Amino acid sequence: MATNLKEGYKEILSGNTKRYCQYLKLNPNTLEEYRYWHSKENIWKEIPEGIKKAGILNMEIYLIKEHAFMIVETAPDFDWDEAFGRLANYERQAEWENFVSQFQESGEGKRSEEKWQLMEQIFSL
Numbered sequence: 001m002a003t004n005l006k007e008g009y010k011e012i013l014s015g016n017t018k019r020y021c022q023y024l025k026l027n028p029n030t031l032e033e034y035r036y037w038h039s040k041e042n043i044w045k046e047i048p049e050g051i052k053k054a055g056i057l058n059m060e061i062y063l064i065k066e067h068a069f070m071i072v073e074t075a076p077d078f079d080w081d082e083a084f085g086r087l088a089n090y091e092r093q094a095e096w097e098n099f100v101s102q103f104q105e106s107g108e109g110k111r112s113e114e115k116w117q118l119m120e121q122i123f124s125l
Contacts, residue, residue, distance in 0.1 A: 022116035050090035
């Protein structure tokens with residue numbers, strides 16, 4: 001997908017939410033496959049359904065070279081550990097995590113929250 005990055009990404013502010021930012025290193029040889037499987041046309045339908053069911057309001061992944069950056073937006077009362085514990089048991093989630101691990105440099109068989117590293121915010125305007 002060719003996108004003019006300088007045009008930005010339009011978002012509707014969802015009001016009072018919490019935001020989490022995460023980082024993951026990808027296998028540089030499989031970036032196009034990773035991109036393919038995360039497109040709306042190719043992602044397994046159970047994955048976004050489970051993400052929403054776990055209480056995540058919005059999730060975005062951005063790429064730069066072999067680095068993935070994820071933004072997760074939730075309701076203010078969202079409990080990270082409880083939600084990701086439930087998400088790991090949803091339909092096809094473990095299978096998905098195992099499948100996408102071939103594109104990631106974080107180890108096979110790990111759950112999403114074990115692979116993605118939470119990032120510290122150091123500036124806000």
